[in-house]
Amino acid sequence: MNISKMHGFYLEQQHHLPLVPVKRTSYAQILNIEFNTAFHQPRKDQCDTCDTYEKLPETEKLAMKVKHESNLFQKEQARAQKQSDKELAQVDSCV
Numbered sequence: 001m002n003i004s005k006m007h008g009f010y011l012e013q014q015h016h017l018p019l020v021p022v023k024r025t026s027y028a029q030i031l032n033i034e035f036n037t038a039f040h041q042p043r044k045d046q047c048d049t050c051d052t053y054e055k056l057p058e059t060e061k062l063a064m065k066v067k068h069e070s071n072l073f074q075k076e077q078a079r080a081q082k083q084s085d086k087e088l089a090q091v092d093s094c095v
Helices: 003-014 024-033 048-055 058-094
Strands: none
Touching: 003 024, 048 058
């Protein structure tokens, strides 16, 4: 979701009303200032398991440690498989 998509939905709803819809810049300003909303691009995606683990208090992290380490191992295996598939695709496309 982003401001442009939200403004598009707003325009669709306004189509049925006699009011003149506001421009995207005004819409963004209203969202940012009056409703204190903002969108940002996350620096790095994090799965729900890792996100939950990071937010746990230290006392509860011990109980989740094995599950978290298993999750990290599965992620590394998936990345390795993806890299292998990309390399294989490169070789196949050259043939």
